[in-house]
Amino acid sequence: MTTQQPNYSWWSREQRPYTRLEMVVDGMVHVVGLLVALVAGSFLLSYAIMETAPEAAPALTVYLVSFVALFVISMAYNLWPVSPIKMHLARLDQAAIFLFIAGTYTPFLTLIGNTPAGMIMTSFVWGASLIGVALKLIVPERFGRLAIALYLAIGWSGLLVFQSLSQTLPDSTLMLILAGGVTYSLGIFFHLWEKLHFQNALWHIFVVCGASLHLWAVIDCMVIQRL
16 A cells, blocks of 8 residues: 655745755844844834824734734744644745735825725725635645735735825835835745745845835834824
C-alpha cells in the first residue's frame, strides 16, 4: 500500500526551497517591519489619543493591530519549517493581507465617514476584504493569482473616492498614500519572480517600505498636520 504524500504546492517552496541565508535575510526584513509597526505605531497611537486625534482612537487601533498581526503571522509562516503547522500559518498569512489592507484604509476613511462616498467605500473595502479572508481560510489552495488581483483591486479602489479624500487630506498625506500604493504594486513583480534568489526578502522589503509610507501618511494627517 502506498502512502499519499501531502500536497505542498500552494503553501511551500518544494520547487526551490529557500537557502539558509535567504531565510535569515527574510527574517531580518520582518523584524524591521515589526519594529516600525511597534515603535512608530506606538508613537502615533499615544500622541494622537492624548493630543491631536482622540476621536480616531478606534480606527487607529484597528489599523495598528492589523499592521502588527500581518508581520507576526508572515514571519511565523515564512520561517516555519515545512509541516502541517506551516500549512495553517499559510492560511492565516494570506488572510492577514486582506485585513491589513482594510485596516490601512480605516483611518483615512473615518475622515470622510459621514459622507455617502465614505460609507460606500468603507462597506466595500471591509466587505471585499472579509470575503477574501473567508476564501483564504476555507479554500486557500484556489484563486491564487486571483487573490493577487483582488489585493490590488481593493488597494487601489481608493481612487474611486480620490476627490473626496483630496478635499479632506493634506497634499503631503495624499502623496504618501500614492507612493505606498506604487511601492506595494512594484513589489508584486518580485513576489511572482519565484526563481530569483532572495525573491521573498525583496518582496517583503517592498512590503515594509509600502507599509512605512502609509504609516507615515497616517502620522502626517493625524498628528503632524494637527499640531
